[in-house]
Amino acid sequence: MAKKNPLADLTAYRKARGENQATFWGRFGVTQSGGSRYESGRELPTPVVMLVLAFADGLLDEMTLARLRKRASPDSAVK
Secondary structure, eight states, X not given: OOOOOGGGOHHHHHHHTTOXXXXXXXXXXXXXXXXXXXXXXXXXXXXXHHHHHHHHTTSSOHHHHHHHHXXXXXXXXXX
16 A cells, blocks of 8 residues: 655645644754745745655654754854
8 A cells, every 4th residue: 555645735744743833844944934835835845845755754763854954054064
């Protein structure tokens, strides 16, 4: 049986996880307001699509996403 595509209904996927927008979208480096726009139909950038799908498929976990967010933050840039 094929897994349901979380991108088909982002709001339903988030709510099925029991999460608010800030928690759900924050793990992918997206603000609550950005997530709200995506849930309302704005097209997701390809990198966010890839992160959401990898997370939904169990290829990325919370710890890995947190490490990626930390490495991607402006404060961690090599100077």
